[in-house]
Amino acid sequence: MLKTTAKTWRLPVGLLALSACCFVFAQRGGPGGNQAQPNPQDRAVKVAGEPANPDQSGKPLDEQKSAPVQVITRRYDLNALTHEPKVPETVFRGRVLWVQKCAYCHDGLGTPTYKTLGPWLDQDLVTTLTDDLTKQFIESGTPNMPGFKYALSSTEEDDLLNFLKTIPASAKPTAAQLAGRNGENISE
Helix, strand or coil: CHHHHHHHHHHHHHHHHHHHHHHHHHHCCCCCCCCCCCCHHHHHCCCCCCCCCCCCCCCCHHHCCCCCCCCCCCCCCHHHHHCCCCCCHHHHHHHHHHHHHHHHHHCHHHCCCCCCCCCCCCHHHHHHHHHHHHHHHHHHCECCECCCCCCCCHHHHHHHHHHHCCCCHHHCCCHHHHHHHCCCCCCC
């Protein structure tokens, strides 16, 4: 019985040894050495410090660079970048009122199309209408806008006007922004 088990393990070991020999033979390129030639483009990738071409001067890659590296620095006023400029208290209170009462209909920044229910409001509008007429619009409203006669005090209306006077007309959404947000193309 011992002879039978010895014969059964010799066959798998022999096959394993034979397959290992065939693997090594195939790796070396077979009987004629028919191994594929290296691609010349593979030689283009160099390791730093190795000559680019055996025919060249033998300089390492670091010395063969065509242009020197230029480092550009820029000085920033970190205080101005990290701290918003202080605004007067009345402008700040007016901004708070704007966000609470006006931005939903007049500020298209958060909307996907920049299109709003009411017109864009900025310093040019307040200058054109004057402070008194703008307050009258805020108090009495229009057919499309509710009046805020009982919702805002006189001081709050002044704060709101002070805030509106800080909004430049250049902040108004452009025609390209209006068209680009909803996928239309526009030629200006």
